[in-house]
Amino acid sequence: xxxxxxxxxxxxxxxxxxxxxxxxxxxxxxxxxxxxxxxxxxxxxxxxxxxxxxxxxxxxxxxxxxxxxxxxxxxxxxxxxxxxxxxxxxxxxxxxxxxxxxxxxxxxxxxxxxxxxxxxxxxxxxxxxxxxxxxxxxxxxxxxxxxxxxxxxxxxxxxxxxxxxxxxxxxxxxxxxxxxxxxxxxxxxxxxxxxxxxxxxxxxxxxxxxxxxxxxxxxxxxxxxxxxxxxxxxxxxxxxxxxx
Amino acid sequence: xxxxxxxxxxxxxxxxxxxxxxxxxxxxxxxxxxxxxxxxxxxxxxxxxxxxxxxxxxxxxxxxxxxxxxxxxxxxxxxxxxxxxxxxxxxxxxxxxxxxxxxxxxxxxxxxxxxxxxxxxxxxxxxxxxxxxxxxxxxxxxxxxxxxxxxxxxxxxxxxxxxxxxxxxxxxxxxxxxxxxxxxxxxxxxxxxxxxxxxxxxxxxxxxxxxxxxxxxxxxxxxxxxxxxxxxxxxxxxxxxxxx
DNA sequence: GCATTAGATATGTCAGACGTTTAATTGTCT
DNA sequence: AGACAATTAAACGTCTGACATATCTAATGC
Numbered sequence: 001x002x003x004x005x006x007x008x009x010x011x012x013x014x015x016x017x018x019x020x021x022x023x024x025x026x027x028x029x030x031x032x033x034x035x036x037x038x039x040x041x042x043x044x045x046x047x048x049x050x051x052x053x054x055x056x057x058x059x060x061x062x063x064x065x066x067x068x069x070x071x072x073x074x075x076x077x078x079x080x081x082x083x084x085x086x087x088x089x090x091x092x093x094x095x096x097x098x099x100x101x102x103x104x105x106x107x108x109x110x111x112x113x114x115x116x117x118x119x120x121x122x123x124x125x126x127x128x129x130x131x132x133x134x135x136x137x138x139x140x141x142x143x144x145x146x147x148x149x150x151x152x153x154x155x156x157x158x159x160x161x162x163x164x165x166x167x168x169x170x171x172x173x174x175x176x177x178x179x180x181x182x183x184x185x186x187x188x189x190x191x192x193x194x195x196x197x198x199x200x201x202x203x204x205x206x207x208x209x210x211x212x213x214x215x216x217x218x219x220x221x222x223x224x225x226x227x228x229x230x231x232x233x234x235x236x237x238x239x240x241x242x243x244x
Numbered sequence: 245x246x247x248x249x250x251x252x253x254x255x256x257x258x259x260x261x262x263x264x265x266x267x268x269x270x271x272x273x274x275x276x277x278x279x280x281x282x283x284x285x286x287x288x289x290x291x292x293x294x295x296x297x298x299x300x301x302x303x304x305x306x307x308x309x310x311x312x313x314x315x316x317x318x319x320x321x322x323x324x325x326x327x328x329x330x331x332x333x334x335x336x337x338x339x340x341x342x343x344x345x346x347x348x349x350x351x352x353x354x355x356x357x358x359x360x361x362x363x364x365x366x367x368x369x370x371x372x373x374x375x376x377x378x379x380x381x382x383x384x385x386x387x388x389x390x391x392x393x394x395x396x397x398x399x400x401x402x403x404x405x406x407x408x409x410x411x412x413x414x415x416x417x418x419x420x421x422x423x424x425x426x427x428x429x430x431x432x433x434x435x436x437x438x439x440x441x442x443x444x445x446x447x448x449x450x451x452x453x454x455x456x457x458x459x460x461x462x463x464x465x466x467x468x469x470x471x472x473x474x475x476x477x478x479x480x481x482x483x484x485x486x487x488x
Numbered sequence: 489g490c491a492t493t494a495g496a497t498a499t500g501t502c503a504g505a506c507g508t509t510t511a512a513t514t515g516t517c518t
Numbered sequence: 519a520g521a522c523a524a525t526t527a528a529a530c531g532t533c534t535g536a537c538a539t540a541t542c543t544a545a546t547g548c
Contacts, residue, residue: 009312009500009539012300024334030342036529047502049293052531053300056256060301061335068253068530069510079338087335090268091305092416094323098274101413108364109413116360120352169345169353172336173417253508253531280498291533296499313541314497 011046012053019054023063023076034064034074062087081168085175092180103184103232110177111225114158117174118221119214120165129164130210133157137202140195150195151185157202164209188231197227255290256297263298267307267320278308278318306331325412329419336424347428347476354421355469358402361418362465363458364409373408374454377401381446384439394439395429401446408453432475441471 022028034040037055041048055074058064062084065077096106121129136157140150155178162174190198201224208216266272278284281299285292299318302308306328309321340350365373380401384394399422406418434442445468452460 011501013303016304020334024338026341038529049296049503050501052293053297053500056297056300057304059257060260060304061331063338066530067510068508070526070528071511072509072529074530078342079335081339081343084335084339087305088332090264091323091328091331093268094307095325095328095416096413097270098322099325099412105411106413109411109417112360112364112409112411112414113357113417116356120356167349167353167356168343169340169350169421170356172339173353173357173421177413177417255532282498293534294532297531310499311541312499312539314495315542316498316540318499 011044012050012057015040015044015046015051015054016057019058020061020063023058028076030076030078032076034076036073081172084172088172088176089179092176093183096180097183103187103236104229106181106184107225107229107232110181111221111228113174113177114162115218115221115225117162117165117167117170118209118217120167120170121161122209122212122214122217124166125164125209125212126166129160130206132160133164133202133206133209136160137199137206140199140202147188147190148186150190151182154185154198155179155182161205161209184232185228188235190231194227194231198224201227255288256294256301259284259288259290259295259298260301263302264305264307267302272320274320274322276320278320280317325416328416332416332420333423336420337427340424341427347431347480348473350425350428351469351473351476354425355465355472357418357421358406359462359465359469361406361409361411361414362453362461364411364414365405366453366456366458366461368410369408369453369456370410373404374450376404377408377446377450377453380404381443381450384443384446391432391434392430394434395426398429398442399423399426405449405453428476429472432479434475438471438475442468445471 019028019034028034034055035043037048037051040051044051055064055066058074059066062077062079064074066072066074095101136153139145139153140157145153158178159171159175162178163171165171201220204220205217205224208214208220263272263278272278278299279287281292281295284295288295299308299310302318303310306321306323308318310316310318339345380397383389383397384401389397402422403415403419406422407415409415445464448464449461449468452458452464
């Protein structure tokens, strides 16, 4: 764990990298306590604020946690899937909004991944996940629902579908793809008719999952993907006609 | 953008969150310059080191970049897919190693996602991606290749397969799933026979992609998934027999 | 007119100090 | 001896002030 003292800039980044590499390589196991800030400052021959900046970088990635008090300090954090969800969603959302990713591209990716989950979800679905899917589908039919609330419920439905696969790695990867779509979906105004059609597809998907019919689930997901693309294209076409 | 002055702890985390929310909401567009550290210190009524810790947290997530000098400062960073790859891989790798995710679970997720890409790759593959796949498959047959180099080439092959889908969102999501598997794959010792079988499957996959035969590509990927699981199970069984 | 230089601005870093939290130790009383 | 209270020590969290360094702007000199 060494840094380059000749490059006077970005000392905190170098220190953060050194510690991060030690964590990734396994040299620093989970719950291991790092030396105190004062000790590290001496080790790296920098000041304590510089060490602290490095530690904050690691804390931002949930790689360490800090405790105050006599037995406190910085500890290697066990990175949990739940903690990683948030970062994954934030990053995915920003990637889409900052890189002019088209609705079509994001939608294609999302449904491709979701359809990958469907066979696993069909074979392993629990009563719990099915109940969530049914409940969300039911919520989506309520009359007073705003478009935003409809989208949020849509996300919840699809997350339940993904979680039903019982594979935390899949759930983690899909969380980004599904949640990051929400800002894009919010540009769509869902009419009563389109909502009915979507909910009908949701219900068909839930039925197929309950019946453990992977083929039917896949077909309905494909139909939902196509219909979502269609809705988005209508919105885009409308906007262009207004402009012209 | 306000913080809670009554909670005296974690001021830098609160400030980071305030700025992060502003970026995500779009209130701070890409390349927008944040106020100087001194100005923000005054705005939030904290000291400059506290502001700096907040900025370092955001820099760790590639949300901002800093420039020194007269016209320098902190700028909202355009998050690029290439930048996000690294974070995604780091996080995925740590998630697998710190949460006792079984080889079977990780492998299942990886191949499920990869098979989701295959149809798109088959229809859109470029000569470039095909050439990479062929080159890696060829490299994997070289006699002196270490197991690690074999795994690295395997990753390169599969990334080319995924990139062939021409969807940056898919490539981003898959990067984590594919690369994070590498440490787990490294526990396997690849015999000459198993290498031959894997390369044969790789060649079959490349052939199917070239022929734009999505069904065949999917079938060969499924076979590869099954064979990879078989190899891992053998390793696990051997270890257990040595112990018993 | 162009190159050079001085100034201004902002980040990067350092040193020292104080406050706060937390746990362990010590001391006292029953 | 044991239980409770007070003290102490360690460590993080924050502040102040200062200096170093990078970079752009503008004034200066030839």
